[in-house]
Amino acid sequence: MRTSTITPPSDDKRWRIVQATMRKHGFAPDALIETLHSAQEAFGYLDDDALRYVGRSLRLPLSRVYGVATFYNLFTLKPQGEHTCVVCMGTACYIKGGPDVLKAIENAAGIRKGETTPDKKVSLLVARCLGACALAPAVVYDGVMDGHLAPDEAASRVKEWMSNGK
Amino acid sequence: MASDAVGALPDENGKQRLIVLENAGMIDPEDIESYMAVGGYATFNDVLQSMTPPEVIDQIRNSGLRGRGGAGYPAGLKWSTVGKALGAQKYVVCNGDEGDPGAFMDRSIMEADPHRVLEGMMIAAYAVGASQGYLYVRAEYPLAIKRLKHAIKQAEKHGLLGHNISGTPFSLSLQVRLGAGAFVCGEETALLASIEGRRGQPRPRPPYPAESGLWGCPTLINNVETYANVVPILREGAEWFAGIGTERSKGTKVFALSGRIARTGLIEVPMGITLREIIYDIGGGIPDGRKFKAVQTGGPSGGCIPAAHIDTPVDYESLKQVGSMMGSGGMIVMDDSSCMVDVAKYFLEFCMTESCGKCVPCRVGTAQMHGLLEKICEGEATLDDLEMLEELCDMVTNTSLCGLGQAAPNAVVTTLHFFRDEYMAHIVDKTCPAHVCPVSRKEAVQ
Numbered sequence: 001m002r003t004s005t006i007t008p009p010s011d012d013k014r015w016r017i018v019q020a021t022m023r024k025h026g027f028a029p030d031a032l033i034e035t036l037h038s039a040q041e042a043f044g045y046l047d048d049d050a051l052r053y054v055g056r057s058l059r060l061p062l063s064r065v066y067g068v069a070t071f072y073n074l075f076t077l078k079p080q081g082e083h084t085c086v087v088c089m090g091t092a093c094y095i096k097g098g099p100d101v102l103k104a105i106e107n108a109a110g111i112r113k114g115e116t117t118p119d120k121k122v123s124l125l126v127a128r129c130l131g132a133c134a135l136a137p138a139v140v141y142d143g144v145m146d147g148h149l150a151p152d153e154a155a156s157r158v159k160e161w162m163s164n165g166k
Numbered sequence: 167m168a169s170d171a172v173g174a175l176p177d178e179n180g181k182q183r184l185i186v187l188e189n190a191g192m193i194d195p196e197d198i199e200s201y202m203a204v205g206g207y208a209t210f211n212d213v214l215q216s217m218t219p220p221e222v223i224d225q226i227r228n229s230g231l232r233g234r235g236g237a238g239y240p241a242g243l244k245w246s247t248v249g250k251a252l253g254a255q256k257y258v259v260c261n262g263d264e265g266d267p268g269a270f271m272d273r274s275i276m277e278a279d280p281h282r283v284l285e286g287m288m289i290a291a292y293a294v295g296a297s298q299g300y301l302y303v304r305a306e307y308p309l310a311i312k313r314l315k316h317a318i319k320q321a322e323k324h325g326l327l328g329h330n331i332s333g334t335p336f337s338l339s340l341q342v343r344l345g346a347g348a349f350v351c352g353e354e355t356a357l358l359a360s361i362e363g364r365r366g367q368p369r370p371r372p373p374y375p376a377e378s379g380l381w382g383c384p385t386l387i388n389n390v391e392t393y394a395n396v397v398p399i400l401r402e403g404a405e406w407f408a409g410i411g412t413e414r415s416k417g418t419k420v421f422a423l424s425g426r427i428a429r430t431g432l433i434e435v436p437m438g439i440t441l442r443e444i445i446y447d448i449g450g451g452i453p454d455g456r457k458f459k460a461v462q463t464g465g466p467s468g469g470c471i472p473a474a475h476i477d478t479p480v481d482y483e484s485l486k487q488v489g490s491m492m493g494s495g496g497m498i499v500m501d502d503s504s505c506m507v508d509v510a511k512y513f514l515e516f517c518m519t520e521s522c523g524k525c526v527p528c529r530v531g532t533a534q535m536h537g538l539l540e541k542i543c544e545g546e547a548t549l550d551d552l553e554m555l556e557e558l559c560d561m562v563t564n565t566s567l568c569g570l571g572q573a574a575p576n577a578v579v580t581t582l583h584f585f586r587d588e589y590m591a592h593i594v595d596k597t598c599p600a601h602v603c604p605v606s607r608k609e610a611v612q
Contacts, residue, residue, distance in 0.1 A: 030363035033346055037305060064364075071365040071522075073347030074305055090267035091462060091498045092424035094512055128349065128516070131270035131307070133424030133498075134431055 006057050009049040014042040018050075022057055029058050032068055036075055045076045073128075081116040081123035083161045085109075086140040087154075090129030093137040097151070101137050102126065104151035108158045122161055173278065175423070175431040181447050183410065185418050186394045187434045190278035195313050198320040201281040207326055209401045210285050213292060214334055222293040223249055226396070228404035230416035235261055235352070235389035236464065236493045237569070238415070238482040244386065247376040248294040251384035256296040258287050259380065259387040261357055262303035262310070265349035266465030267516065269496035271420040272390040274432055276303065276310035279394070280317040284340065286393030288326065289400060291338045294386050299340045300361050306347065314342050349466070349520035352494075353568045354387050356522065367524045368568035389494065391420055411437035415481035425462075425498040428453045435480070442476045445499060456501035460584070462509070464493025466516045467573030469580030470506060489580040491573075505602035506585040507592055511539040513577035517570060528571030531562035535578065542589065545596040545605030552593060556582065 005023070008015035021038040025031030035058065039050045046069050055065040069075045087093075087102045106112055109122050116123040132138050135147025141157050173191030174184060184190075194200040201207070213222055227242025248256060260283060264272040276283060287299050303311050318340050321327045329337045343361050350356045351366040358380050360366040379385025395417060399407045411417050415437040421444070424430040428450030435444060441461055445451065452458045460470040469490035471478060478484050482492050500509065518532040538555045541547040559575035559582075566572045582589060591597050598606035 028363075030361065032363035033360065034344060034363075037344055037346065068363070068365055071348065072345075075346060091465075091496070091512070092268050092430075094267075095425055095498065095500055095504050095509070127306070128265065128347070128520075129267035129269070131264070131273050133268055133270065133422060136424065136430075 092133035108155035234391035286396035517574035
């Protein structure tokens, strides 16, 4: 078990959160997923610096760190937009009009699912199931869930984000 | 989060039976005292003081409890295999990676009654001789994670976890591990790989985790709901539990009822209840004067059961007989506005994108099948394509490495079996009877 830490890539204070997670798990290699979660939570995404730093600290080859980071759906290597919109595509949402909701939002934002608008304002994501099937079709706007949405209604929030510059 | 997080749907005509959910919504899930006030941890203490591990395993075996994750493997058999396995270090693992779309039973149990899950794991650990345990939970369930972590801290404070619990030689520590969004991690060997911090890819079995699991040690791995059944079984006795349900499927099952149905939410029903009772008596039937068409059970690995089979009793064998499966307990009701070919395509797309890519039949086979289904929905497929699709169903089922690939064609197989006329309408008549697929838009243009 290791106790000392490797110097982080920058003096950004957020690295301390990542270090704390690794320390809590005794720098064990099996804490890789936990550590990537905390790095992504701190920085919003995982860049090369973060992957290299985590790999060195846990004594794992970069290939292994990169392999894990790209395998799981929740990890992203690209910065996300200011606002995020997650459309649920679980079975209940799907049969209750999820695809139409997604299409309306894609049209409103001018991007496809998984993309971020060029002005970095809105990221559009798709979830496999939010486990809120009673609200189908459901969309999560900046972490807040909304349900029973008609396509126009669902797109209006995104339009608002894009127009008022906030 | 959603209002359906806690408790079951109201039980208006006495069809439900709450065992797993008996505390859900009745106690404060963040307070151990609240759990103890309804008898929580008394069973664990009794077991620890007055039962030997083989006696505990016998109770579980005699109860007839089967794994609630979907496949329905007898829990007692699994426990005794791990109990008999040699090794100084053994693990217990709770599979809380509920990846099925349309399923939220495990989330609700973990959020509403986290101590119940822990107590089940503690008893299991004592029975099989494990001293370390992991709860693998989806990162998408932040509230469940928070409550489980909190519950573990409280249990530690009360001396229910740690070294020499209640002055006995038994020691146990539990930890929560986060998933990161991969459906395949519900498969046990993939889940174990993920706990070890690797990509969640399955490996061939045997050896089964019961003999060689986490870091090569004997590992008992059960689903959230399976562990939640342990306390009532030991509290009330194996005979009591075995008296509920059917001959081969004992106890109750929690389902997440959703889709085109009047009342959506959690239900807990004794095994053997019919789909009709669930959909009409508990779920309130189909809204908007529409016609019931099919119910999808078992998630992407399951199948669609048509209206003709609505009197099928819900138990492991009966569901398998009609081509579907129990699965973790998602139940999605569809009315005549759903196109079954489109639904099959939806599930295939899910399996295709969630395939871990390790074995070729699953990685390539599901992609080819999805391509064919897209062609059918576009109205560009021929009968040869349909034949190819059926061949691929066989191939992918029989040659894939793990349950994900082996079950991926189920959605196609059941819809082809029960709704072949809809496939033919798309291929031969170039129409979509439910007006869902692109082919129907082309038809409108002409």
